[in-house]
Amino acid sequence: MVGTFDLWGLTKTVLFYALVVFIVVVSVFPFYYAILTSFKTGTDLFRVTYWPTSFSWENYLSVLSQGSFPRNLWNSIFVASVTVILALFIAITAAFALSRVRFRGRGLLLMTILGISMFPQIAVLAGLFEVVRFLGIYNTPWALIFSYTIFTLPFTVWVLTTFMRDLPIEIEEAAIVDGATPWVIITRVFMPLMWPALVTTGLLAFIAAWNEFLFALTFTSSNLTRTVPVAIALLSGGSQYEIPWGIIMAASVIVTVPLVVLVLIFQRKIVSGLTAGGVKG
Amino acid sequence: AELSIVSGDTGNGLAFLRSQLDKFEAATGNTVTVVPMPSSTSDQFGQYRLWLAAGNSDIDVYTTDVIWAPQLAEQFLDLTEAAKDVAGDHFPSIIESQTVDGKLVAIPAYTDAPALFYRKDLLEKYNKEVPKTWAELKATAQEIMDGERADGNADMYGFVFQGNAYEGLTCNALEWVKSYGGGQIVEADGSISINNPQAAAAITEAASWIGTISPEGNLAYQEEESRGVWQLGNSVFMRNWPYAYALGEGADSAVAGKFDVAPLPAGEGEGARSAATLGGWNYAVSKYSQDPDEAIKLALFLTSPEVQKERAIQQTNLPTLVALYDDADIAKAAPIIPNWKEIFQNAVPRPSAPTKTDYNEVSSQFWSAVHNTLSGNGTAAENLEMLELQLTELKGAGW
Amino acid sequence: MTTEAIAPPVVVPGRAIKSELMRQRARAARWFLVPMMIALAVVAGWPLLRSIWFSFTDASLTNLVGANFVGFNNYLRWTTLASGRTVFQGLLVDPAWWNAVWNTLRFAVTSVFFEALFGMAVALVLNAEFKGRGIVRAAILIPWAIPTVVSAKMWSWMLNDQFGILNDLGMRLGLLSQKVAWTASPETAMTAVLVVDIWKTTPFMALLILAGLQMIPKDIYEAAEIDGVHPVKQFFKITLPLVRPALMVAIIFRLLDAMRIFDLIYVLTPNSVATKTMSVLARENLFDFDKFAYGSAQATLLFLIIAGMTILYIWLGKVRFDGGDR
Amino acid sequence: MANIQLKNLRKSFGVVEVIKGVDLDIRSGEFMVFVGPSGCGKSTLLRLIAGLEDITSGELVFDGVLVNGLAPSKRGIAMVFQSYALYPHMTVYDNMAFGLTLEKGNKDDIRKRVERAADMLQIRQYLDRLPKQLSGGQRQRVAIGRAIVRDPKVFLFDEPLSNLDAALRVATRIEIAKLHESMHNVTMVYVTHDQVEAMTLADRICVLRDGIIEQVGTPMELYERPDSMFVAGFIGSPKMNFIGGSHAEPFGASTVGIRGEHLVIKPSDGVWSGQVIHTENLGADSYVYLEMGTEEPVVVRLDGKSEYRSGETVHISPMEDKIHRFDAAGRPIR
Amino acid sequence: MANIQLKNLRKSFGVVEVIKGVDLDIRSGEFMVFVGPSGCGKSTLLRLIAGLEDITSGELVFDGVLVNGLAPSKRGIAMVFQSYALYPHMTVYDNMAFGLTLEKGNKDDIRKRVERAADMLQIRQYLDRLPKQLSGGQRQRVAIGRAIVRDPKVFLFDEPLSNLDAALRVATRIEIAKLHESMHNVTMVYVTHDQVEAMTLADRICVLRDGIIEQVGTPMELYERPDSMFVAGFIGSPKMNFIGGSHAEPFGASTVGIRGEHLVIKPSDGVWSGQVIHTENLGADSYVYLEMGTEEPVVVRLDGKSEYRSGETVHISPMEDKIHRFDAAGRPIR
Ligand SMILES: Nc1ncnc2c1ncn2[C@@H]1O[C@H](COP(=O)(O)OP(=O)(O)OP(=O)(O)O)[C@@H](O)[C@H]1O
Ligand SMILES: Nc1ncnc2c1ncn2[C@@H]1O[C@H](COP(=O)(O)OP(=O)(O)OP(=O)(O)O)[C@@H](O)[C@H]1O
Ligand SMILES: [Mg+2]
Ligand SMILES: [Mg+2]
Secondary structure, X not given: OOOOOOHHHHHHHHHHHHHHHHHHHHHHHHHHHHHHHHOOOHHHHHOOOOOOOOOOOHHHHHHHHOOOHHHHHHHHHHHHHHHHHHHHHHHHHHHHXXXXXXXXXXXXXXXXXXXXXXXXXXXXXXXXXXHHHHHOXXXXXXXXXXXXXXXXXXXXXXXXXXXXXXXXXXXXXXXHHOOOOHHHHHHHHHHHHOHHHHHHHHHHHHHHHHHOOHHHHHOOOOOOOOOHHHHXXXXXXXXXXXXXXXXXXXXXXXXXXXXXXHHHHHHHHHHHHHHHXXXXX | OEEEEEXXXXXXXXXXXXXXXXXXXXXXXXXXXXXXXXXXXXXXXXXXXXXHHOOOOOOOEEEEEXXXXXXXXXXXXXXXXXXXXXXXXXXXXXXXXXXXXXXXOEEXXXXXXXXXXXXXXXXXXXXXXXXXXXXXXXXXXXHHHHHHHHOOOOOOEEEEOOOOOOHHHHHHHHHHHHHOOOOOOEOOOOOEOOOOHHHHHHHHHHHHHEOOOEOHHHHHOOHHHHHHHHHOOOEEEXXXXXXXXXXXXXXXXXXXXXXXXXXXXXXXXXXXXXXXXXXXXXXXXXXXXXXXXXXXHHHHXXXXXHHHHHHHHHHOOEOOEHHHHHOHHHHHHOOHHHHHHHHHHOEXXXXXXHHHHHHHHHHHHHHHHHHHHHOOOOOHHHHHHHHHXXXXXXXXXXX | OOHHHHOOOOOOOOOOXXXXXXXXXXXXXXXXXXXXXXXXXXXXXXXXHHHHXXXXXXXXXXXXXXXXXXXHHHOOEEEEOOOOOEEEEXXXXXXXXXXXXXXXXXXXXXXXXXXXXXXXXXXXXXXOOOOOHHHHHHHHHHHHHOOHHHHHHHHHHXXXXXXXXXXXXXXXXXXXXXXXXXXXXXXXXXXXHHHHHHHHHHHHHHHHHHHHHHOOOHHHHHHHHHHOOXXXXXXXXXXXXXXXXXXXXXXXXXXXXXXXOOHHHHHHOOOXXXXXXXXXXXXXXXXXXXXXXXXXXXXXXXXXXXXXXXXXXXXXXXXXXXXXOO | OOOEEEEEEEEXXXXXXXXXXXXXXXXXXXXXXXXOOOOOOHHHHHHHXXXXXOOOEEEEEEOOEEOOOOOHXXXXXXXXXXXXXXXXXXXXXXXXXXXXXXXXXXXXXXXXXXXXXXXXXXXXXXXXXXXXXXXXXXXXXXXXXXXXXXXXXXXXXXXXXXXXXXXXXXXXXXXXXXXXXXXXXXXXXXXXXOHHHHHHHOOEEEEEEOOEEEEEXXXXXXXXXXXXXXXXXXXXXXXXXXXXXXXOHHHOOOEEEEOHHHEEEEOOOOOEEEEEEEEEEOOOEEEEEEEOOOOOOEXXXXXXXXXXXXXXXXXXXEOHHHOEEEOOOOOEOO | OOOEEEEEEEEEEOOEEEEEEEEEEEOOOOEEEEEOOOOOOHHHHHHHHHOOOOOOEEXXXXXXXXXXXXXXXXXXXXXXXXXXXXXXXXXXXXXXXXXXXXXXXXXXXXXXXXXXXXXXXXXXXXXXXXXXXXXXXXXXXXXXXXXXXXXXXXXXXXXXXXXXXXXXXXXXXXXXXXXXXXXXXXXXXXXXXXXXXXHHHOOEEEEEEOOXXXXXXXXXXXXXXXXXXXXXXXXXXXXXXXXXXXXXXXHOOOEEEEOHHHEEEEOOOOOEEEEEEEEEEOOOXXXXXXXXXXXXXXXXXXXXXXXXXXXXXXXXXXXXXXXXXXXXXXXXXX
């Protein structure tokens, strides 16, 4: 290819980059458009434009001043973070038992866990509500943290188990000879090795918890305990039927940006985390 | 005491509520927190059902839709005794709608009835009258729409309403049916009346709008989408609630100063009349409230003449107290409210009282049948026949 | 599901006594599994059992405690009329339910099909070496990071027939002759939902497939190049068979997820028969209508259908989730 | 300082018996090498000694104390793995100190011990590096260092050199030998399937086959007086030639075994004759491969360069006193 | 039948030049081995010949035709990879036939060719198996078989034996040598970093260092007349001893190189003297390691068993005619 003018090669390159551009545009455009919309106000909202025409922070200001959005944002961060930490903590110990210790019924247990991950949320909502009230955590962040384990835990256990199974057994044995207990092996030896998997599963769990709506709506009953998706659904315009598109888009941008940033930071790890575990056939 | 009140109200509405609660707090020494809810009434309803079913004592006062009383009656306190002095001041039909088996479930806070919004300027330009019947509306809309489109406004439509498959469509369609003298789906005595030629004619007429004077997309419109089209100046007529009035007069509105409201058109045939579905909101007290006495005080306060008057002035919400329609301050601040009295006089209730706990399902089946017809799945007659069958099954031995 | 793992070690006479190490590990394993199992039992097991129980009662949301057992009445019951005609009633003969099942299946299969297709394409692109791959990879992930509620709102805004940018774009490019009410009309509502869902979840699929692609050793392609295998043929003869396991797992995960679709449809489309899925229907019965038991039956059946499909899929596709014992 | 006794040791995985009754006495301070073909149970036996696997039956005795159930960390052992098994996220220092910190030792004391070991292995300058910043040989030295700091009575090695390239393998082999010399109190048990390592390192070699001990003895005993054809074929490089059938009859044996270096090529008039099929010149010596009807070609090792061509027919004679005779069961006839 | 000419070939990855101008003429039918330390560019050079990497500059000529831009499949080459690179989802038969089916050959014809190759490599009975059901050595033979059926003019190997264990490595090495003999028309280019493989297989060896050719020649030329200390140290096992400083002065060189087999130990009165630090008995021969102030210990190779003890002081003399003398730049003084 060097020195000679390669028409076909060039065409291929051009087509390839065209495809890349197409994929990127399709992926990003709605978000871009949301950002665009979030800077519009009033009747401007209903006029289609492709490039920024007006530029106003008004929507952002009203999101942040309206109700208790900053507080909701904080709730979301708190709930999602604690959910992730808790799920990872429970999952990593469970994964150790499931991947590293031989016992009867291990396969069955794994299948059960997988089964739980496919529960429709609707199917457990009422029962879960009873449990939440019984535990007296209704309308606290703990209700959400608790109920979110239903979808974060099976997934994290699953991925971490497959990941941990692939860790070399010799390292564990070296630690055993060094006199490490299972707990020390997990915390001091495995965890540092697993961090791509922890990042991946943690991020997936974080996103799931961050985005959850149904439980968040059902298990909280005050502005101070609600999370952002609910807050967005509650965002309102001046009067009853008015849908404040501009403000919703501003809020959407605000909630999405942290996730996008997280994804950007960890995108390399996400792929390697998945590669190493979880999705192997 | 510490009270909490749950409300699906939004923005200005919440701000207003807060301001009134502040007065209440100052007057009584109670503290009241507001728990806002999504504005979708069906989301609110599902949530309240769940909370009440679980005996949630965190909420004392609920803001309820006019149609909910029969379905939630069991979990709310009987307010008959508490409201015996004031009940007579409200429109009797509204009090009636909140009374289930002799028990006053909620006290009315304000009422709601839709109107026909029309473009004064365009009617003048084409020298048209405000339509009195649906047929007139269609003809006028078609003419103006064609004319405007010819003038270069390709996005111009004749009429927008709420055609999405949701409670709003039940409201719209009930108006059509009633305006054609086709009854009100289920009559007060519980009989199912919907399968009749007048009703079919009404819905057939409405179906003919889609794709002609109304955009295809109207099938997915709720209040806001119609208002969006309207407020961009892209529709001659709109069916909507009073809230759209203030917004339409807003600074950035393309139709500010160019529109007015009138009662919805009437249908044709026997019993034809103008009809508006009765909306409105009320305050009910949870039976699980830890401090019922103070909660009842709050409900009474929020429905008192002072608050209703302020509400009318600030929010253009229609009072439920008869006397307020003659109030000079209101007439001055919100001149359309007296106008609306006429509309409100024509208001029809949705059949929530006779169908009791089954109302939501009745409504859902009704709007599905209508939505199917509007979107061309079967004729009105076929769909209504089917609906009758379904409702009969649902009714079983009795509602 | 708990008994087996936390049962005390049985000392079988005649068998080797476990060493200190093995005993320590077994003990640790038990303690490590307990929190997870308690959490899952409380959060998932108990509520599910409650749902199943309610589906055999006449429970209503206002009266959960005093529900009476009614057997299979919510699923199927029959009455013989005086005329001698037997009438069947219940979930199993409810056309609305079967319509929802059909909608769900149609949605799930179509969306997963296209997601797999596009996901594969995207994964292939991402697997290639080119400048700016990191940025593209991050960009691709954006749809996936956006909360469903938010993306539903974004798209309903973009799909709006009057002010939606897609209609505007279609008209400008001459693809559309008139503005289309994507979410409103029954013909396009499902398509609209599919478009949004595919847009939103293709990245996830692409990611899983990409992970599979990256596990294919590079030198196999070099061997193929020396064998003179055309790139298209390389894809079908080498890449596809080798990513199949990853693809199958990705598909099953997504399929299960798609079967439960709720929020997107709930937010995006009118609540019409054209798009109502099992979850939407179940929610409606559970909370909107006074049919809690009936809704529970629907939820239970949804669960059974999903479980059945998984088993079938695993069995047919010979997917191995476990990865085998080490 | 530990002597290790294996008494009728057995190990089964499920229904498969992998170690089928091993009796062995490893003397205190001895360098014992386990060799044998892949899958014969070398690693399993080592892991039984380490305590990483449960003993199915039999007794394992350290210095007269039964240790069957004792945890590995309490046996006074240290182990070096084939894959090094370094903790990848810890620096070399931390890798070596990890076991000591778990015992909650004094910090200064730990540092001293780590540094002494590092000096011994000349890895002092790498203490702050991560394993991935080291070459294979350096990593292996770190793994050995980690074992040394534990101050074990018994040192266990499982094929520690097999991941190294040829040159490094030789160098590290010598270091292990020196280590053994300098730590003459420590018993070492070393698994390999490389017979050169076995020959050069061992005080005694234990040849395993299919979970059973074939022979135990010093390298020279095994080289000179193998107890079976199996051992004879296993020890020595190139492999001993086995010549059977009619070629062996004159020697009164079913099979005659003769090493390549004990064959002499003569232009004519040898005991056997064959055709040269391949020659390999290694510089200092060379191998000539002959086809003479045996199962595998017969290898003759010559000093210096070989002048034989493929296709040429040559005659060979064994050195009489170096001949090994085996009966039909593969046992030596002496 | 192809001769391959590399004319000032260069290859850069980004800004890093990896192959820095290589001129080499590989004769038709020749067995050429590339050796050199890890990272010196052996694989890259081979991949340039295969067409798997683009040539940055210079010319690659096959039989007089410039092939710089030609697709790999059109060069008449076949390649065997270190990791085998078998298609894991295809049977052995399909693996071997895959390239042929693409050329839309006659089915019977393909079967015949595959079976002939399979017979040649004795893998006929595995034709229906999947690669994962084969052992490492068998897989490697399949990979070779796949290359053979393509009937190539040029055979390329990239460290084909390095994933095999010692015994298999020797066996497969001999098979490759026999293959070369039986396919005398085919040019073979073979990459390894194992000098034994290089010595035993090559017609000529090309020693690479840092992207540059150090020396090209037959194994014996390289063994006997290395062009540099680098080559001298690289070829031959054990490694050549380099003795510098005052020890080398009498020989009029900066460094003296002498192989272990060319040193003679004398009880007294040698050229140099040193202390025995370690001995290794391999049976047929033995190595004695001496400490005498050089960077690495000096190795002496003895026939038979060594009787020397660690700590003993001995005297050694080089065989005069086997001495290599190098100047300060590492070039030989002749
Ligand atoms: N955990 C296990 N479960 C079942 N079988 C096992 C297990 N570990 C080893 N084996 C079997 O025990 C036998 C001996 O294995 P071992 O690892 O001891 O062999 P080895 O002599 O070390 O071989 P290599 O030289 O290949 O390392 C093999 O057949 C192996 O398959
Ligand atoms: N695709 C690539 N991009 C950048 N650098 C590369 C690439 N491939 C090889 N290199 C670099 O080129 C140099 C030579 O690599 P090459 O693989 O040819 O070495 P080698 O001699 O085969 O080594 P080894 O014996 O370890 O296989 C190395 O420094 C390597 O890092
Ligand atoms: Mg082993
Ligand atoms: Mg290489």
